[in-house]
Amino acid sequence: MAARHxxxxxxxxxxxxxxxxxxxxxHPTADQVYERVRRQLPNISLGTVYRNLxxxxxxxxxxxxxxxxxxxxxxxxxxxxxxxxxSCDRVFDLLLESPGEIRPALLPEDGFTITxxxxxxxxxxxxxxx
Amino acid sequence: MAARHxxxxxxxxxxxxxxxxxxxxxHPTADQVYERVRRQLPNISLGTVYRNLxxxxxxxxxxxxxxxxxxxxxxxxxxxxxxxxxSCDRVFDLLLESPGEIRPALLPEDGFTITxxxxxxxxxxxxxxx
DNA sequence: ATGTCTGCAAAGCTTTTGCATCGTT
DNA sequence: AACGATGCAAAAGCTTTGCAGACAT
Numbered sequence: 001m002a003a004r005h006x007x008x009x010x011x012x013x014x015x016x017x018x019x020x021x022x023x024x025x026x027h028p029t030a031d032q033v034y035e036r037v038r039r040q041l042p043n044i045s046l047g048t049v050y051r052n053l054x055x056x057x058x059x060x061x062x063x064x065x066x067x068x069x070x071x072x073x074x075x076x077x078x079x080x081x082x083x084x085x086x087s088c089d090r091v092f093d094l095l096l097e098s099p100g101e102i103r104p105a106l107l108p109e110d111g112f113t114i115t116x117x118x119x120x121x122x123x124x125x126x127x128x129x130x
Numbered sequence: 131m132a133a134r135h136x137x138x139x140x141x142x143x144x145x146x147x148x149x150x151x152x153x154x155x156x157h158p159t160a161d162q163v164y165e166r167v168r169r170q171l172p173n174i175s176l177g178t179v180y181r182n183l184x185x186x187x188x189x190x191x192x193x194x195x196x197x198x199x200x201x202x203x204x205x206x207x208x209x210x211x212x213x214x215x216x217s218c219d220r221v222f223d224l225l226l227e228s229p230g231e232i233r234p235a236l237l238p239e240d241g242f243t244i245t246x247x248x249x250x251x252x253x254x255x256x257x258x259x260x
Numbered sequence: 261a262t263g264t265c266t267g268c269a270a271a272g273c274t275t276t277t278g279c280a281t282c283g284t285t
Numbered sequence: 286a287a288c289g290a291t292g293c294a295a296a297a298g299c300t301t302t303g304c305a306g307a308c309a310t
Contacts, residue, residue, distance in 0.1 A: 009264055009309050030300080045267045050300065052265095066196060069274080070299065081249040087258035094251065111256025119211040119249040121224065126241025128217035139284050139289060160275080175292045180275065182290095199299080200274065 017052040027072040027091040147182040157202040157221040
């Protein structure tokens with residue numbers, strides 16, 4: 001009944017996954033996290049990495065970004081958007097000045113050229129609200 | 131070398147896929163298109179549906195929207211955004227008044243409640259541009 | 261002691277692909 | 286006749302899951 005129950009048990013696998021990703025700005029995939037964590041815990045399994053990443057997402061310590069066919073994990077959980085280079089596939093965080101207002105100064109290295117964008121709005125439709 | 135070469139051959143599979151989706155606003159997945167097309171061409175294969183959908187995308191007759199783990203196809207190819215009901219998973223098109231300006235009047239049935247949104251901007255980073 | 265978490269491997273789901281054959285041009 | 290498209294089935298890529306044993310509390 002202690003507060004930490006909601007986070008489940010403290011295992012070295014979970015701790016290592018978190019340590020590996022908490023300051024990472026490269027938006028790694030589960031597999032990339034697996035490869036890095038493996039250097040410290042050679043016996044960890046990919047399934048465990050997935051389960052721990054899910055747990056961190058459920059506890060709001062990570063955000064998931066779906067790109068192509070894979071999930072990318074982002075320790076920046078405040079609402080923000082993404083800049084995706086179609087040439088090297090790197091992903092940059094794009095912070096907002098105020099809701100809906102983009103801060104151009106944060107375009108990476110001041111040199112990102114935007115050629116397309118897409119926005120998705122999530123919520124509840126009229127039919128489901130009633 | 132005729133102009134129609136760029137569209138490839140005219141097969142009844144391609145024609146049926148197109149007829150099935152061209153006026154559809156429900157953003158069906160490949161599998162949903164397959165199920166509908168199958169009612170007219172019972173022997174069509176899922177692989178053929180995928181190949182024809184790809185062809186229509188390549189010819190700019192369809193747009194792809196990645197949601198969760200699946201591709202959704204949209205015959206509305208002008209730049210627009212999406213409204214996704216998290217309760218029933220329906221997807222609504224959201225047109226723009228001018229680039230970057232959302233037209234609230236188009237919120238489906240005037241009754242869609244937005245709780246979250248995410249934007250992705252695509253382009254070229256400084257490193258790749260040089 | 262209890263029940264959660266782990267490693268392993270198998271299965272799942274969506275999408276792609278190899279190949280022999282069919283059908284358009 | 287030529288070669289692009291099809292059907293079938295297998296494979297691929299990513300993620301989830303069943304299970305028996307290990308571990309945290």
